[in-house]
Amino acid sequence: MPDSPPAPYSAWIVMGVSGSGKSTVAEALANAMQVAYADADDFHPPENVAKMRSGVPLEDVDRWPWLDTLSRWLVEESPCVLACSAHKQSHRTRLAQHGAAIRFVYLHTDIQTLRQRMESREHFMPVSLLQTQFDAMEPPSEDDALILDGTLPVDQLVAAIVSDARR
Numbered sequence: 001m002p003d004s005p006p007a008p009y010s011a012w013i014v015m016g017v018s019g020s021g022k023s024t025v026a027e028a029l030a031n032a033m034q035v036a037y038a039d040a041d042d043f044h045p046p047e048n049v050a051k052m053r054s055g056v057p058l059e060d061v062d063r064w065p066w067l068d069t070l071s072r073w074l075v076e077e078s079p080c081v082l083a084c085s086a087h088k089q090s091h092r093t094r095l096a097q098h099g100a101a102i103r104f105v106y107l108h109t110d111i112q113t114l115r116q117r118m119e120s121r122e123h124f125m126p127v128s129l130l131q132t133q134f135d136a137m138e139p140p141s142e143d144d145a146l147i148l149d150g151t152l153p154v155d156q157l158v159a160a161i162v163s164d165a166r167r
């Protein structure tokens, strides 16, 4: 990749439910592109993390201030890659509110694979909340996102995103 990614995007958001691989793929993508990277989980206020840890799903009222902060980060750190759940169209619109030109990349993965992944890692997110993550998800259409099979190897996923960015 060149030092700065080609137009028209200034930011990539790798999105999906808990355990879908968004942090793993987003970090590898940022390394490949040599741009800034962040995990949206690191921007949640302690109350949000405590809520999820205790087995209570977030509501949109918990998410708006977090999404507002992320929306500013996307502009300040451009070009950049963010790993973020971005479940709903309204969340994705909010993330773009400060003007970042965002390419959303949706990793879709079956619930059985995700349950296995989550059971074999240490994380604040309990497996019991996985179904609520699916319930919240409004998958983007192919017009609005690059949609990839999150069970593919990470290097293949990164290559597909880089190839899409060069089109």
Ligand SMILES: Nc1ncnc2c1ncn2[C@@H]1O[C@H](COP(=O)(O)OP(=O)(O)OP(=O)(O)O)[C@@H](O)[C@H]1O
Binding pocket: 016, 017, 018, 019, 020, 021, 022, 023, 024, 025, 041, 083, 117, 118, 121, 123, 125, 150, 151, 152, 153, 154
């Ligand atoms: N493409 C993949 N193939 C196999 N394992 C993967 C893949 N992507 C991620 N994993 C593994 O799945 C687990 C979850 O990945 P990761 O933490 O990146 O997901 P996430 O969507 O960021 O989850 P969360 O939002 O809950 O933090 C990790 O153990 C990671 O190593």
Ligand SMILES: O=C(O)[C@H](O)[C@@H](O)[C@H](O)[C@H](O)CO
Binding pocket: 017, 018, 019, 041, 058, 063, 085, 086, 087, 125, 133
């Ligand atoms: O909006 C949300 O519900 C959250 O961002 C979650 O998706 C998690 O923080 C993440 O996936 C951790 O597992």
